[in-house]
Amino acid sequence: MRVITPPADDFLLHDRPWYVPVEDEVELFEHAHASKLPVLLKGPTGCGKTRFVSHMAARLGRPLVTVACHEDLTASDLLGRFLLLGDETVWVDGPLTIAVRHGAIVYLDEVVEARNDTMVVIHPLTDDRRILPIEKLGQVLHAPDNFMLVVSYNPGYQSVLKEMKQSTRQRFISLDFTYPKPDIEQQVVAREAGCSAEIAGRLVKVAQKVRNLTDRGLEEGVSTRLLIYAGRLIARGVSERRACDVAFARTLTDDPDLRRSVREVVNDYF
Numbered sequence: 402m403r404v405i406t407p408p409a410d411d412f413l414l415h416d417r418p419w420y421v422p423v424e425d426e427v428e429l430f431e432h433a434h435a436s437k438l439p440v441l442l443k444g445p446t447g448c449g450k451t452r453f454v455s456h457m458a459a460r461l462g463r464p465l466v467t468v469a470c471h472e473d474l475t476a477s478d479l480l481g482r483f484l485l486l487g488d489e490t491v492w493v494d495g496p497l498t499i500a501v502r503h504g505a506i507v508y509l510d511e512v513v514e515a516r517n518d519t520m521v522v523i524h525p526l527t528d529d530r531r532i533l534p535i536e537k538l539g540q541v542l543h544a545p546d547n548f549m550l551v552v553s554y555n556p557g558y559q560s561v562l563k564e565m566k567q568s569t570r571q572r573f574i575s576l577d578f579t580y581p582k583p584d585i586e587q588q589v590v591a592r593e594a595g596c597s598a599e600i601a602g603r604l605v606k607v608a609q610k611v612r613n614l615t616d617r618g619l620e621e622g623v624s625t626r627l628l629i630y631a632g633r634l635i636a637r638g639v640s641e642r643r644a645c646d647v648a649f650a651r652t653l654t655d656d657p658d659l660r661r662s663v664r665e666v667v668n669d670y671f
Contacts, residue, residue, distance in 0.1 A: 417459035418452055419592065421585050426576050430457050433574055434506075434549050439527045441570070442553040444578025447624025449589075450553045453578070454508045463547060464505035466496045470515040476522045480535055492538060497522070501533045504545040512552040513565050520569055526550050527572035583609065586625055594632025600641070603670045604628045610666045611649060619659055623649050641671035 420427075430453075433440050442450045451467075458465035468479065481495040500507035512520065525532045531544040552573065554565060581589060583605050591601035605628065612622030627648050634644035642664075650663040 418455045420449070420452055420456035421581065421589055423578075423581055423585060426453065426578075427457065427460075429574075429576060431461070434461055434547075437531065437546060437549075439550040439552070439573045441573035441575040442551065442578055443556050443575060444553075445580070445621055445624065446555055447626030448578050448580050449625060450578050451508070451510060454506070454551055454553075458506045461506070461547075463549070464500075464503055465508060466500040466505050467508045467510060468496050470509055470511050470513075472514055472516060474515040474519050476519050479519065479522055480533075480537075483537065498533065498535065498542065501526070501542045501544050501548055504547040506549045506551060509550075509552040511554055513554045517566060523550060523552075524569070524572065580608070580612070580622075580625055586628070589625060590628045590632050593629045594636055596632040596636040600635055601628075601632060603641075604631055604645075607645065607649070607667055607670050610669070611653075611663055614659065614662055614666075617659070617662065618656065619654060619663075621653070623653065627652060642667055645671065 430440060434457075442453070444450055454467075455465060468474075477495065479495045479497040481493055481498050483490050484493050485491075494502065497507055499505070509515070509523070522533075525534060526544060526548075527550060531548070533542040533544065534540075535542065580586060583602075586608070587598065587601045587605045590596070590604055591598045594601065596604075608623040608625075608628055611619070615622055631644045631648035634648065635641055645667040646664065649667065650660045653663065654660055
């Protein structure tokens with residue numbers, strides 16, 4: 402029986418993704434990594450959580466293994482499984498096992514989407530044991546000092562059925578993320594979208610107004626990611642109103658009244 406694990410080079414980030422710190426999150430993440438502490442990132446969709454983790458992995462010079470969690474995610478999806486390869490049975494490491502073996506940063510995105518029984522496998526990695534038992538192999542992996550576990554979730558989507566258990570939650574230090582301040586968000590949109598600072602500033606103003614519509618039934622406001630999408634379309638020659646319509650109004654809601662409200666906000670600035 403062979404064990405197959407991809408080399409660490411498959412996960413190395415050679416370029417550091419651009420990121421503008423909002424508060425002291427960069428320093429806190431570095432301290433957590435040095436102290437071997439797991440980190441929980443909380444914040445709305447598209448506010449920069451994934452970009453931040455990528456930036457920090459490159460800054461620390463560590464491979465990054467990312468897992469997009471979902472309700473069908475099993476423990477085997479994280480740990481690995483036996484597969485038939487030709488005439489032999491081989492063990493293929495899952496992403497969590499790969500990260501532990503290589504001392505990587507593993508990022509479980511939207512962790513509350515995964516089943517609770519699946520998330521139990523991360524518990525031994527989040528206390529002073531820092532171990533990963535793999536029962537099917539009869540092995541216990543000890544995480545090296547440079548291994549780090551990072552998870553994220555969107556508090557706005559929590560429900561009775563999708564809420565992080567306290568037994569899991571209290572195993573992490575937590576960093577709160579939100580949309581950047583207007584001047585920082587304008588800088589981010591202009592740079593990432595390749596549009597002018599003026600266009601970026603107007604897009605940010607639209608976002609601020611639309612985010613206030615959440616008290617009128619809009620589930621979530623315009624993310625920084627959607628602002629960048631609109632800015633890229635505008636930079637390619639798409640009209641401002643059309644770009645905002647396909648990036649904001651049509652993406653955020655199917656409700657005709659809410660779409661109309663979003664378009665009215667856009668018309669105020671474009």
